[in-house]
Amino acid sequence: MGRNKEFDTTLVLHKAMEVFGHYGYEGTSLQNLLDGLGIARQSLYDTYGTKRDLFILAVKHYVNEKSAAVISLLQQPGSVKQIIAAIFAEVVAVLKDDQRRRECFIIDSAIDQVPHDAEIAEFFRKDVERLEQAFYEALVRAREEGELHKEKEHLLALARYLTHTRYALIQAAKLTANPDVLDDMAAVALTTLE
Numbered sequence: 001m002g003r004n005k006e007f008d009t010t011l012v013l014h015k016a017m018e019v020f021g022h023y024g025y026e027g028t029s030l031q032n033l034l035d036g037l038g039i040a041r042q043s044l045y046d047t048y049g050t051k052r053d054l055f056i057l058a059v060k061h062y063v064n065e066k067s068a069a070v071i072s073l074l075q076q077p078g079s080v081k082q083i084i085a086a087i088f089a090e091v092v093a094v095l096k097d098d099q100r101r102r103e104c105f106i107i108d109s110a111i112d113q114v115p116h117d118a119e120i121a122e123f124f125r126k127d128v129e130r131l132e133q134a135f136y137e138a139l140v141r142a143r144e145e146g147e148l149h150k151e152k153e154h155l156l157a158l159a160r161y162l163t164h165t166r167y168a169l170i171q172a173a174k175l176t177a178n179p180d181v182l183d184d185m186a187a188v189a190l191t192t193l194e
Helices: 011-025 030-037 040-047 051-074 082-094 096-105 106-113 118-144 153-173 179-191
Strands: none
Touching: 011 030, 011 040, 011 051, 011 096, 011 106, 030 040, 030 051, 040 051, 051 082, 051 106, 051 118, 082 096, 082 118, 082 153, 082 179, 096 106, 096 153, 106 118, 106 153, 118 153, 153 179
């Protein structure tokens, strides 16, 4: 009979997000993981497998959680412009919060792996597609309800722009300590809805 785990596996995934977000995938050593996760080496291997396995689990957990929240918001009734503004406000708020941004930076680490890891590349391709589709459907609804006056053929391009701008905010947060940059980027992205 196996022993019960003496740690919260979801909490460990969140800690892993922070460690990988801080050091990047390549820069994260086994010792960084053990120190950051607070679990024994054997528990790490038994529960999560290799460093890569843990990284992929943490990335998928983070991305699926965030993308599901965005899609859920986009499907709610009400002003699509206000919903999209709220989505961008939340991204900026996360990136301005020292604790939450550490987890968020795992996205940057994962994107670095896309050219080298087919599984991660495929995961992001599917995630981007579902986000683009969710933004597109919300934009179509906004147009049908008279809130948006864009040509329908431009809505897919706009959905792609909004999807990728969310990711670009993460990169910008790593490149600057000036929170005004994030506010400016979000504000300019929202002007595309006018």
